[in-house]
Each structure stands twice: as structure tokens, then as C-alpha cells.
Amino acid sequence: MHIQRVERLNENLLVTFSDNQTGEFSLFWLRDHSTDATSLNTSTLQRDVETFALPDCPEVANVNIGDNGATLELHWQDDSISSVFAADFLYRMAFNAVAPPAYELWASDLQDQIANFDFNDVTESSAGFLPVLDAIEKHGLVTFSGMPNDMQATKKLLEQVGYIRETVFGGLWDFSNNEAHSDSAYTSVGIGLHTDGTYTIDPPGLQLLHCIAFNGEGGFNQFADGFKVAQTIKDEDPEAYQLLTQIQVPAHYLEPGIQLRAEHCVVTENSQGQFKQICFNNYDRSPFMLAPAQQRAFYKAYGRFQQLINDPAFQVNFQLQPGRAVWFDNWRVMHARTAFSGFRHLAGGYTNREDFISKILTLREQTPWQQ
Ligand SMILES: [Fe+2]
Known part of the structure; x- marks a missing residue:
């Protein structure tokens, strides 16, 4: 120019x-x-x-x-x-106030196109890791193969982005169906589609799940693109979409000595009107009441969101086996797990959203003045 x-x-x-x-x-x-x-x-x-x-x-x-x-x-x-x-x-x-979004919306058609990376290839160098971040930015979901079956590998992958986020569940998780916490993640029951940390003021950015061991049946991981669902509702019912961007939904997490509370809109846009964050977890929603007419309209909009994320046409799914991992953008991609039998041992952790952005900008050598 x-x-x-x-x-x-x-x-x-x-x-x-x-x-x-x-x-x-x-x-x-x-x-x-x-x-x-x-x-x-x-x-x-x-x-x-x-x-x-x-x-x-x-x-x-x-x-x-x-x-x-x-x-x-x-x-x-x-x-x-x-x-x-x-x-x-x-x-x-x-x-350039309205730059094109970095993300591409997806539905079940992503099933055979989820970017997969070899653990050793992407942890050899920072530059070799950039394609992982690019793929997460684009679809919010990547998988890995060739993962060693130990938590050092989980840690190594997480630290490619930044420090591991400490939460009430610890930093680096090590969880199996042993009911160690008051959360359904530590059981073998099915868990419907949701984002994590709706009860935290700053919900976790990326979430990594690494399968260390699995000897049983079931336990499929399901994912849906929350941005795609938001766009679908925006197209079909703008008023319902408006409610999802305006009504703060409270949520909570309780266990002895801990009481976390926060509230978020289901859909948050950035200053350019692009999708920024999805927060949806009907399990953890706290009691709150709206005026009757608005309440009916909210339940309808919220229910439509729930209906679409549970529509197989919007989902991809796979069964994590030992040596495999999945990393997803918890500000965008909803995750779920079907019930399973037998023993399943996963490791994982969160990294903050800003650390993901920091790493991708750093590896691209972008600055606020030059990007
Ligand atoms: Fe979760």
C-alpha cells in the first residue's frame, strides 16, 4: 500500500x-x-x-x-x-477494522479432515509446532498420534503453548473413573456436550486430553463447533441469537471448601462482530430467573442451542486409544463423552487462551504494529 x-x-x-x-x-x-x-x-x-x-x-x-x-x-x-x-x-x-475471521466453521463434514499430528514431529522445534496452532485457530480441534503413554508427554505438549493452568482439579490432570472429584469427568457415565469452566470468570482456553490407557468399551469423544451452531441460530432466528449474546447465564462448581461462581453469555462476539467465545454447560447452570416472556424466549433459544449441538449433523466423534490425544479450543468447541465400561485413564490439562494467542503471534512474528 x-x-x-x-x-x-x-x-x-x-x-x-x-x-x-x-x-x-x-x-x-x-x-x-x-x-x-x-x-x-x-x-x-x-x-x-x-x-x-x-x-x-x-x-x-x-x-x-x-x-x-x-x-x-x-x-x-x-x-x-x-x-x-x-x-x-x-x-x-x-x-482493516473488520479482518476476515481466522476460523472456518465446520459440522460433521470435518470428521475425516481433522488435522492429525505426530507427537515427535511437532515437539522437536517451535517452528514445527506452528501448524498445530494454525489448525487449532482454524477448526479449534486437532488430534495427535505417537504419544508416549506417560504424563511427561502430556506435559511436554501442553508446555509447547505455555504454562499449565492450575485449577481446583490441579494443573496436569491424571484422571480415571475413580470419582476423585465431585465432577462427572471422574466417572464412567456419559457427559453431554458442554464447554468447561462456565463457573470460572476466565474459562480455560485450550484443553488437552491424552489417552494413557483404555481397556473397555464406549467412551467416544464427541465434539461440535459452537461457532457453527451460533451462526446457524443467527441465520434462522436473529432474535434468539440476540438473547444468547445478551443474557448472562450463571454457573457454579461446588465441592467441600470450594464454591466457584461466574456468569457468561452463551455467545460472545469480539469488537468486530466475529465469534469470540462460547460458554454452554447446562449441567452447571445455576438458578436464575428472567421476566416470564423473556424467560420463555431464553429457554427456547438456549434449548435450540442444546438441540443443535446434539444433532449428529453438527458433530464429529472418535474413540481415543492409548497413544492418541485430542486438543481443542474450549472457547469454541463443545465436547462430550459417551458412557464406557472397563478402565480408562486419561491425562490432560488446560492452557490459557491468551497463551495460545501469544504463542501463535510469536511464532508468526506478528506485533501489534506490524501484523
Ligand atoms: Fe468437560
């Missing part, structure tokens, strides 16, 4: 780009975003300029288009500072 022309309009600069689109930048915003060494720490990209000590309209002495249109160069009058902005950066700030 290149800059063709710059004009002053009151307290703003109008920048015309090579595609003839014009972006409007206030002088205050431009001074606030200066990347000169006194305004921005060049290694941490933390802002050093005292934003609110700036005049309402910082004055520029000179405005130049530099490097054949690749940059906009401003020389500020008050503090003799020069700011150089890349045309690409200004264009992205002005027009």
Missing part, C-alpha cells in the same frame, strides 16, 4: 491511499501513536509518550510523504519529534 496524497482538514489529516480510499487521522491520534524512541519503547512496544499531557491538537511543522509513498513523515512543532508511519500500518488502522 502506498500514500498518494495528504491534506489537512481541521485537526485531522486526510490520507489518500493508492487504492483511492481516504483515511482520516486526528493529529492527536498520530502523535499518540508515534514510534519515535521517546514516545515508544522500541523493544517492548510500550507507550512512553504521556498521552494526556499532549495538547488537544498537537501541531505539525512538516508533513511529508516519504519513501515513494511507503511512509508518512510528520515533524511535530512543540517537541521537535519526528514520527514515521508505514503506509501499511495506517491503511490497516483505517480500513
Whole structure:
């Protein structure tokens, strides 16, 4: 992208780009975003300029288009500072507010296309791990084969993303049907589709399940794309969708000495109107009451969500065997497990959502200024 022309309009600069689109930048915003060494720490990209000590309209002495249109160069009058902005950066700030979503919606058609990775291949180097993160960003679900049948492998995989999140269930889990906690995960009963941690203020980001041992029948893992279900409801019943994005549903987790409570909308969008997070667990929902008409409408919308995630047309499923693992985005992908007989030993853990994002941005070498 290149800059063709710059004009002053009151307290703003109008920048015309090579595609003839014009972006409007206030002088205050431009001074606030200066990347000169006194305004921005060049290694941490933390802002050093005292934003609110700036005049309402910082004055520029000179405005130049530099490097054949690749940059906009401003020389500020008050503090003799020069700011150089890349045309690409200004264009992205002005027009890329709605970037295409990084995710692709899926339904049962993903069954034969779930990305699978060999444990040894992806843990050899950080760069070799990026395709795993790319696939999680795209579909929210990947599997692994060639996993050693020990928890060191579980730990090694989790730590490729970041530190393992501590919860009331511990950090690195080691669970079998031994009823060690007050949660159905520690039994052999079937568990319907849900996201984990609806009772936590910051629900876990990624969840890894690694099969260490299984000697029995059943225990199929089922998954559904919560974003796909949300999109389906948005298309068929916008009012129901609105309720799912507006009504905070409370949830709880209780065991002796522990009482966790939080509330979340079923669907949260980001500032660009894209899907950001799904929180749905009818088992852990706390009592709450709405006005009668809204309550009926909410139950209908919530029930439709429950109905769609339980429709096989929206699901993929497989039976984890020893040496296999599945890693999924708990902010997006609903998971379930059918009942099983015999003995099943899984290990796993959570990593935070921001650590997943941090790792993917780091491996892609993206910064807030350059991405
Ligand atoms: Fe779960």
C-alpha cells in the first residue's frame, strides 16, 4: 500500500491511499501513536509518550510523504519529534477494522479432515509446532498420534503453548473413573456436550486430553463447533441469537471448601462482530430467573442451542486409544463423552487462551504494529 496524497482538514489529516480510499487521522491520534524512541519503547512496544499531557491538537511543522509513498513523515512543532508511519500500518488502522475471521466453521463434514499430528514431529522445534496452532485457530480441534503413554508427554505438549493452568482439579490432570472429584469427568457415565469452566470468570482456553490407557468399551469423544451452531441460530432466528449474546447465564462448581461462581453469555462476539467465545454447560447452570416472556424466549433459544449441538449433523466423534490425544479450543468447541465400561485413564490439562494467542503471534512474528 502506498500514500498518494495528504491534506489537512481541521485537526485531522486526510490520507489518500493508492487504492483511492481516504483515511482520516486526528493529529492527536498520530502523535499518540508515534514510534519515535521517546514516545515508544522500541523493544517492548510500550507507550512512553504521556498521552494526556499532549495538547488537544498537537501541531505539525512538516508533513511529508516519504519513501515513494511507503511512509508518512510528520515533524511535530512543540517537541521537535519526528514520527514515521508505514503506509501499511495506517491503511490497516483505517480500513482493516473488520479482518476476515481466522476460523472456518465446520459440522460433521470435518470428521475425516481433522488435522492429525505426530507427537515427535511437532515437539522437536517451535517452528514445527506452528501448524498445530494454525489448525487449532482454524477448526479449534486437532488430534495427535505417537504419544508416549506417560504424563511427561502430556506435559511436554501442553508446555509447547505455555504454562499449565492450575485449577481446583490441579494443573496436569491424571484422571480415571475413580470419582476423585465431585465432577462427572471422574466417572464412567456419559457427559453431554458442554464447554468447561462456565463457573470460572476466565474459562480455560485450550484443553488437552491424552489417552494413557483404555481397556473397555464406549467412551467416544464427541465434539461440535459452537461457532457453527451460533451462526446457524443467527441465520434462522436473529432474535434468539440476540438473547444468547445478551443474557448472562450463571454457573457454579461446588465441592467441600470450594464454591466457584461466574456468569457468561452463551455467545460472545469480539469488537468486530466475529465469534469470540462460547460458554454452554447446562449441567452447571445455576438458578436464575428472567421476566416470564423473556424467560420463555431464553429457554427456547438456549434449548435450540442444546438441540443443535446434539444433532449428529453438527458433530464429529472418535474413540481415543492409548497413544492418541485430542486438543481443542474450549472457547469454541463443545465436547462430550459417551458412557464406557472397563478402565480408562486419561491425562490432560488446560492452557490459557491468551497463551495460545501469544504463542501463535510469536511464532508468526506478528506485533501489534506490524501484523
Ligand atoms: Fe468437560
